[in-house]
Amino acid sequence: MIAAYIDEFIMFCAGLWMTAVGFGYLSFPTPGQGAQNAWLGNLVNHFRWMGPLLLVIAIILAIASPA
Template sequence: MIIDYIDQIIMFCAGVWVTAVGFGYLPLPGKAAAQPPWVTVAAGHFKWMGPLLLVIAVALAIAR
């Protein structure tokens, strides 16, 4: 039963993490001063990518 939904569970957990990083609840891994500028720009897109991952994970779980 749980094995059937492992892909959706992993995608859901990744969506929660990406959303939390995007909205500033969790810091990006690593030292902030040592990160190249593109990492900060990419993390700004996490605000929409995280919720999108959550919606896709739920939709795939329902479709099964």
């Protein structure tokens, strides 16, 4: 039971971080130039929707988990 709460807390924190990086509140370090940098930039753009989705999932799981 406590493991479920820890898992939901980790998901919530990851969602906050992804949302902050996706919307530019936190910077995401990208190494050098090239194809990998473009790939990481594309991934960070997806954080704009993946972060809030992860937050919603964590909140729903916290509400639905048995007390």
